Amino acid sequence: AQSVAQPEDQVNVAEGNPLTVKCTYSVSGNPYLFWYVQYPNRGLQFLLKYITGDNLVKGSYGFEAEFNKSQTSFHLKKPSALVSDSALYFCAVASGNNRLAFGKGNQVVVIP
């Protein structure tokens, strides 16, 4: 079965510092990978996805993610974190019939 793991429950980062949110995946075949963000009391918003092609994927709000096949990882990155980036981040992998399997989520706290 396709799955993703987000090993950290919470990531704390100072405003202006680089932000990394980790995700590893386990799939049979080629993975379709996604990142979503959830602000308090809101639904999930699509950030970016990797289907094929360039290993560095650029998305919304200055976020990017690097697909690494040898390490089975798809880490989300932002060069300079903002306080407004504080949110819950979910990694997901496609699992057939256009379904997604989500990780447990990472709470990101950006400290002013």
Place this chain on the structure above:
Amino acid sequence: NAGVTQTPKFRVLKTGQSMTLLCAQDMNHEYMYWYRQDPGMGLRLIHYSVGEGTTAKGEVPDGYNVSRLKKQNFLLGLESAAPSQTSVYFCASSMRETQYFGPGTRLLVL
């Protein structure tokens, strides 16, 4: 475009009561999904639909039923609510892999 909308936003039920959550999308998407979100457990798929008139079970279907009579609507029913069904429920829709989510329904079962 409203995208994906959910009704109601918040509801309190007593154990044993029934209710229906409504999801509507105006993007002409074929696929629709119902998830529940619980602290520390991410999103878990309850039921989904690959097109009008179809439904299928997801990861946690017990205690829920769904119907997709119209392409734009996906209904989630709780026939006899239990405290374990206290959660935040999200609907999503997609044409292909990328899913678009509604704002959620917060349900409290006492």
